[in-house]
Amino acid sequence: MTYAYYPGCSLKGTAIDYHTSALALAERLGIELKEMEDWVCCGASPIHQRNPALASGVANLLLSLSEGISKDVAVLCAACYHNMKKAEVEMREDGKKRNEVEELSGIPFNPEVRTRHFLDILDKDYGLNALKEKVVKPLSELRVACYYGCLLSRPPEIAFDDPEQPMIMERILEAAGAETVSWSHRLECCGASHAVPLTDAVLRLVNDVLASARDAGADIIACACPLCQANLDMRQEGIRAKLGVAHNLPAVYFTQLLGIACGATGKQVMIEKGMVSAVPLLRAKNLL
Template identity: 40%
Template sequence: MKYSFYPGCSMEATAVPYLKSFEAVAHALGIELKEIPDWNCCGATVASGVIGDYPAQVMTSRNLALAEPHGADIVVPCSSCYMNLAITNRKFKEDGHFRQMADEALASVGMKYGGSLNVRQIIDVMVNDVGLDTIKSKVKKPLTGLRVAGYVGCQTPRVFPWEFDDPEQPVFFDKIIEALGATPVKFPVKARCCGSSHSVAQPEITADSCYNIITSAQDDQAHLIAAVCPMCQLNLDAYQDLVKERHKLKTSMPVLFFTQLMAIAMDLPPDAWALKHNIVSPFTALAKFGVGK
């Protein structure tokens, strides 16, 4: 399994534990990753709101063009990056007018994208390419008894509704959690918004959204939340103090990237767990699986 890898800006910064655990897990699962050379920012949820959809997509398409020579599908962990890359890629494939315009723009910098690749969300790859059976077979330390609230977040399942999952009540992420031996809890808000980039301009919006998510996980007696998206994880993890303060919330809820859980269950070396990066301490929740500082 070969992929071009688009880490996105956060993987190098706020989502370091994601990058570390993912790379280790990927290696263990036989996934070969090749980082797209000299990739640029996808525009996140912001560029479109400043320069418009089309210019933002053209900017993003540079990444597709850079990846194409490698000939492998692009795997994307961050949900915003996935959204922008996948939508742009789809437009290349299906929207003749767009393609014509974007080709023209790319040509102006001597680039070309033939539309040959697929942009794949990391969960999609885990379930449909790696396969749940393979994941199960790699689990050495099943997380039996661990109750996990699988937080898929907003964009991942909704970019192409039903194409690989239900846009509102996705199930694939829970299946991955199950494959690790853990128990996915009901968690009806699994695909609700975390407040996204309001965290900067109006942090109380983010805090309120995160409060909903954390309490829902607590209501379902989850030991921790597993996240897919760097932004979601950061909001839930780093803003938890603010949540607690605003809503008089007492208990903490550890928030891990799902790849961290995978690394633990697959019994990869602790470096791959990258747990020291988690702000809300996950160690109590994971103690019985031999996870210590």
């Protein structure tokens, strides 16, 4: 199982823990994530906010870099996934659009290329039964709130699970022995890239998400997007300072939890990187 891996910028910076834990997990599962050479930034939200056509052009460049590795491009970041999948689906379904994007990027589109989020790969390609077999340290008694945010399932054309009620992350973490909670804000927006320019709005949104997870009895939040994780984790201090609410709820990547379940050490999944440390919780549950 070899995939053309596109990490994206955050995974080499603020989300280095996502990158490292995903590779550690993949190795244990026997999945090869082969990094595409000389990739560039997908432009995240700012790129289509400036010029939607530009976003598609860059996405087409990125899709073309998978050549020679695999037709399936593995992506971990929700914003990268969103930009690439959206362009890919549009080009496959709309010939006029495809011509425009090919013209702009100067690169032919290969309709066989598929952008795949790592969650989807684990669920559909690897399979939950195979995953269960690799679990050596079940995440038992860990109550996890799975957080999808917005970009993984919107617009519905790019969703790999029910766009309004996805259960894919729950299925996967339950296969690793975790208990998942049912909560209301699984798909609410965290404010994403507004974290920098509109920090107060993001504090409000993140506070709502954290409160919902806490009310549902979650010990920890699992994320599948570096922007979500950064906001949920790093903004808790701001929420305490500005809104006077102390959540102290760790938000980690699903790959970190799965990595631990499959026998990786805390260090191998960089569990210590979180601002709100998950270490005491995981120790208490005998997972570290």
